[in-house]
Amino acid sequence: MFIHTLFILSLLFASSHALDFCVGDLSLPPGPAGYPCKKSTSVTENDFVYSGLAAAGNTTNIIKAAVTPAFDAQFPGVNGLGLSVARLDMAVGGVIPLHTHPGGSEILVVTEGTVAAGFVSSFDNKVYYFKTLKVGDVMVFPQGLLHFQINAGKTKATAFVFFSTQNPGLQITTFALFKNDLPTEIVETVTFLDEAQIKKLKGVLGGTN
Template sequence: MKGIHFTVIAFTLLAFACSLASAFDPSPLQDFCVAIKDIKNGVFVNGKFCKDPKLAVAEDFFFSGLNMPGNTSNLVGSNVTNVNVDQIPGLNTLGISLVRIDYAPYGLNPPHTHPRGTEILVVVEGTLYVGFVTSNPDNRLFTKILNPGDVFVFPIGLIHFQFNIGKTEAVAFAGLSSQNAGVITIANAVFGSSPPINPDVLTKAFQLDKNVVQYLQSRFWSD
């Protein structure tokens, strides 16, 4: 009888572990898997084709230019420079990536989520007001004002933002627990989808006048 109980518990824990693992990038089974676009001699692993490891070169693991400021002359006053598997093919299957975020004075990285990765952010220049909101039903807001050298974590999948509250430019770097964490900018997705969401849906969801919803849908939503 004890053996049966142990087996049931073991299978339950295994199923739980598998369910957790499915929410993140799978662990690599080799040293690296450099992503390639030419599939002729490749092997398909985790969404990318991989070149023969014997043909890998140092450039497959290299990116240059993260020292260059991004262009913040847009509607929100921020710019994200991605360094993920699309920029460094050698990141494929390694479950990590990096971004540089530049903020104009009072620039905003709008509320968004990363469906496939947790983010850890460090401020290099300026002062940022940052925060994230927990899931239903609590919807708790966690906020902090960050100065150079300060670090803040945004848990996977939760809506979060960064706002430059200073009169000067700000710079931050962030690591993400995915080779390509993805991003869903809330305003863009809700009011700027293609084709547009039926205004009746948004009117009821946001408890707004339909004219307001249609006005928001008519705006230009930039990523």
């Protein structure tokens, strides 16, 4: 009886440990719930540490900004935990255009410079919630709502953004509309822009048709 009890307890403890975490196995394709779990025997402390946010991202691009993610694909330790983080760098004049994260809500913490940020309410498409943030300020962006960040100062700006999911997803409205192969006449119909404007934006952003 005693041996039987010890066996049952060992199974319970083993099951409890197995449910503590699910480090992502990046060699396998992810599904809707994230990556399959790596075998526990191959998990190490390094799976729970990520150093990729130490360096500033490259802001020499059209938006003068960079987002460096620590999502499940970069940081397998967050797989299955419902959270992740990214670093946001913006040069002077930098902007993260209107975009949405369909997978989760976001909290932004400014660590350097000044950031103007806001989101668009889905009730009547008005930007009720717009604020210029300074170092130490925090702003939250509800899941799925269009939002943006702009470097509002005369020096570079840095922020860290935290998400309520291991992979929030990202769709930048400008890129979705103009960095694609949709025929110009379709984009014209759905945006009310004229053909010349659309072709110019497609040319700048790398779209076709």
